[in-house]
Amino acid sequence: MIIEAEQVSYNYGEINALENISFEVKPGELLGVIGPNGSGKTTLVKNITGILKNNGSIYFNNRSSNLSELNRKTVARKIGVVPQMSQLKGDFTVREVIEMGRYPYQKKFKDNDNRGKEVVNKVINKLTLERFEDRFIEELSGGEFQKVLVARALAQEPEVLIFDEATSHLDINHSIDIFKLAKQLIKDEKITVIAIIHDLNLAAQFCDRLMVLNNGKKIAIDEPEKIITQNMLADIFNLEAIVQPNPVNKRPYIIPVV
Numbered sequence: 402m403i404i405e406a407e408q409v410s411y412n413y414g415e416i417n418a419l420e421n422i423s424f425e426v427k428p429g430e431l432l433g434v435i436g437p438n439g440s441g442k443t444t445l446v447k448n449i450t451g452i453l454k455n456n457g458s459i460y461f462n463n464r465s466s467n468l469s470e471l472n473r474k475t476v477a478r479k480i481g482v483v484p485q486m487s488q489l490k491g492d493f494t495v496r497e498v499i500e501m502g503r504y505p506y507q508k509k510f511k512d513n514d515n516r517g518k519e520v521v522n523k524v525i526n527k528l529t530l531e532r533f534e535d536r537f538i539e540e541l542s543g544g545e546f547q548k549v550l551v552a553r554a555l556a557q558e559p560e561v562l563i564f565d566e567a568t569s570h571l572d573i574n575h576s577i578d579i580f581k582l583a584k585q586l587i588k589d590e591k592i593t594v595i596a597i598i599h600d601l602n603l604a605a606q607f608c609d610r611l612m613v614l615n616n617g618k619k620i621a622i623d624e625p626e627k628i629i630t631q632n633m634l635a636d637i638f639n640l641e642a643i644v645q646p647n648p649v650n651k652r653p654y655i656i657p658v659v
């Protein structure tokens with residue numbers, strides 16, 4: 402397994418944001434994490450990336466290391482995060498933003514990242530960002546900027562990419578493009594993707610498996626066909642909906658009853 406989380410709990414003071422969460426992530430899969438607002442999804446990501454520390458264990462790459470015991474920089478060489486359209490502002494060019502992804506390989510005050518330029522060039526090439534590389538980020542559309550954030554995470558040379566609501570502000574076509582890109586990276590770069598997704602239909606169409614969180618607890622983890630059911634939508638999302646197979650790919654498709 403690429404990730405094995407065991408008994409991960411996290412409290413913000415009185416609030417139990419995560420309660421004894423255990424799950425496994427298979428290498429090369431696209432695992433979607435779904436759940437209502439406040440269910441613990443972002444807290445889980447912060448525990449995986451070492452921003453928050455828990456008493457459980459999050460083993461990496463066939464238990465070769467325990468992420469819960471590593472510092473953030475070491476984790477960042479293994480796991481890259483693609484955030485929601487970030488607040489990153491300033492006079493940065495696309496290339497400079499992608500170069501920021503090299504920080505886990507750089508020591509303070511010393512440019513000792515010999516491979517950095519080569520990796521950044523490869524990423525720009527892979528994501529066909531050549532024509533944008535000298536543009537300022539403020540001159541990009543939302544979809545283009547999101548791709549730059551994927552590129553920045555890839556410059557970390559991660560084995561796992563986490564998409565943290567990375568498509569929430571994008572229109573349907575650009576959201577689909579980002580998930581297609583994730584699938585492509587899984588195939589070409591042999592990485593694994595964990596994606597927090599609010600749009601349940603997108604989650605059902607693209608993910609190999611879905612994990613449902615509610616009130617800080619893991620409710621289920623399974624294939625979309627088993628997860629996206631009328632009962633789950635009613636119980637967890639308080640949503641009355643019809644679920645039908647998508648006629649094209651047979652994945653479950655949700656039609657809210659309004």
Ligand SMILES: Nc1ncnc2c1ncn2[C@@H]1O[C@H](COP(=O)(O)OP(=O)(O)OP(=O)(O)O)[C@@H](O)[C@H]1O
Binds near residue numbers: 436442
């Ligand atoms: N910094 C914080 N201090 C105190 N409580 C917090 C903090 N961050 C999150 N929480 C609480 O922890 C719980 C889980 O929050 P979290 O942000 O992980 O949920 P989420 O599933 O990512 O939500 P959303 O879908 O709205 O982004 C919520 O009850 C939230 O209010």
